[in-house]
Amino acid sequence: MQNIRPGSKRTKRQMGLTIFLGILCIFFLLPFIILLSVSFSSEKDILLHGYSVLPQHFSTESYEYLFKNATGIIQAYKVTIITSFVTMIGAVLLDALIAYPLSLKRMTGKKWISLYLYFTMLFSGGLVPTYILIAKYLNLCDTYLVYILPALISPWYIFMMRTSFAAIPDGLLEAAKIDGANEYTVFFRIVLPLSKPVLATVALFTFLTKWNDWNTSMLYINDENMISLQYLLQRIMENITMLQNSERDLSGYMSVSDIPSETVRMAMAVVVAGPALLVFPFFQKYFVKGLTVGSVKG
Amino acid sequence: MKTQKKFTADDIRLTSMCAVPILIVFVFCYLPMIGIIMAFKNFKYNKGIFGSDWVGLDNFKTFILSNDFMVLLKNTLVNNALMIAFSTAAAVALAVLLFNLKSRSKTKFFQTVFITPHFISWVVVGYIVYSFLNPSYGIVNSLLKMMELPEVEWYSIPWLWIPILVITETWKTIGMNSVIYYATLMSIDESLFEAARMDGAGKWMITKKIILPELASIVTIMTIMAIGKIFRADFGLFYFVPRNVGALYPVTDVFDTYIFRQMRIDNNLNISAAAGLLQSVVGFICVMVTNHVVNRVDSDKALF
Secondary structure, three states, rough: OOOOOOHHHHHHHHHHHHHHHHHHHHHHHHHHHHHHHHOOOOOOHHHOOOOOOOOEEEEOOHHHHHHHHOOOHHHHHHHHHHHHHHHHHHHHHHHHHHHHHHHHOOOOOOHHHHHHHHHHHOOOOHHHHHHHHHHHHHOOOOOHHHHHHHHHHOOHHHHHHHHHHHHOOOOHHHHHHHHHOOOOHHHHHHHHHHHHHHHHHEEEEHHHHOOOOHHHHHHOOOOHOOHHHHHHHHHHHHHHHHHHHOOOOOOOOOOOHOHHHHHHHHHHHHHHHHHHHHHHHHHHEEEHHHHOOOOOOO | OOOOOOOOOOHHHHHHHHHHHHHHHHHHHHHHHHHHHHHHEEOOOHHHHHEEEEEEOOHHHHHHHHHHHHHHHHHHHHHHHHHHHHHHHHHHHHHHHHHHHHHHHHHHHHHHHHHHHHHOOHHHHHHHHHHOOOOOHHHHHHHHHHHHOOOOOHHHOOHHHHHHHHHHHHHHHHHHHHHHHHHHHOOOOOOHHHHHHHHHOOHHEEEEEHHHHHHHHHHHHHHHHHHHOOOOOHHHHHOOOOOHHHHHHHHOOOOOHHHHHHHHOOOHHHHHHHHHHHHHHHHHHHHHHHHHHHHHHHOOOOOO
């Protein structure tokens, strides 16, 4: 029995593979480590020696600066958290709501509805018409709704859910209906509780898409108090650069060179990306399953 | 006996479930499609889409005859083609490696690590690339200095950005892409491997004779589908990672960034709308053609 003998060729090969993948992992994580390291470095070290993989002197000055001047960040956090949660709940509910009828054999016209949804994945009106519609005709600029409404329905997730719902045994649904349940009761009491993996997958993906949303702010938000975290991050990259380029002291009491700009930038990136990275490993067991079940065909 | 189909209360309930999603899709996906007529008009904001004057194909002519068009076409196609080739090969290799790892807990751990970059935004990726390539403080230039090599002005040499963008894209997508290949491998009948081992086939033999052929069809499908989307570039990648530096446009400017810039920065809505419509139509044709091809290869995997 080759595979139980310790020290066999097979075990060695497994070791070698683990080590190789381990090294690959370190290279994969290196960018994150550098980001963290720079954010915890002192500005002086950076200016003298450049970025490094480990901080030369551990310092939290960048975070202190960030949170002292934090009104903008807190506002952006608020906008991002509200829009991410509302979109997540709304999207899961609405996607599931239409996926359920589409998963039933006896639903009339489901072929047309699928086609109606599917076509939007193949062809779009494009950036300009969408912009004009939202900005001029719907007047949604600078509102929470502009973040939420366009992100509520995703054909891809609907088809993923449909596949998952279709796997629920018909007998279960029939039994409930014989007991007098109507379709809404069946949906909420049987279908949803039985489909946690796919619901969790869609919830996670929608949440993270919204968390990482920069384009909505870029296109539709002019009000400083309504921009999302990611866009704020982008702006800070440009703003500090701008400050450094100017000779004058713009901030009034703090001279430009006193802003620990290199480390603050990276600290900001950590603060923006951190929550997403902390959340997703807990959902992983669901979404690997959910992703591989999802098939668009139909 | 055929029973007469009746529209019951439950059918009404089922239909009502579809109502809100259908309405939202109509407003945000189908209404903009009416707006594509803008591409044939000289749009004035105060006159609106319907009030503006028709100009026929003028916007398209201006766009296609402009100096930008060929650059955009080349950049979009070359960058996307390289990314498809490189990131597919990398994802397949990773999936095979993970599959050969017998310990499930290790596999899961590695998978988690490789998927991580998928969950950060392109803005953050832009920061990360900047931390490597920043001309004064970046890691790469520090290393070059340590090795007493000349430092490189990364953000002013266009051709360097072809490999940089490909590597960045691969880093971000490899984990997610490998999931689908890994799942395919997991679904291979275990007895196939048993039989091969019985016959004395080694690891490499098994990889060559079983694993790669089993992957061939899904790789073909994924590649063809990616080719179907070759006229669409990932805006975030091409905008935030090269930090929208003008000097790099000869390599990094693609249809999507151009359309955005024409609209928001240069305020040239007509050209932007024409470029957008052209991209949508060509993209649509591409997907239809590739789907037809996939249908020929393996009709189970075709989209429709």
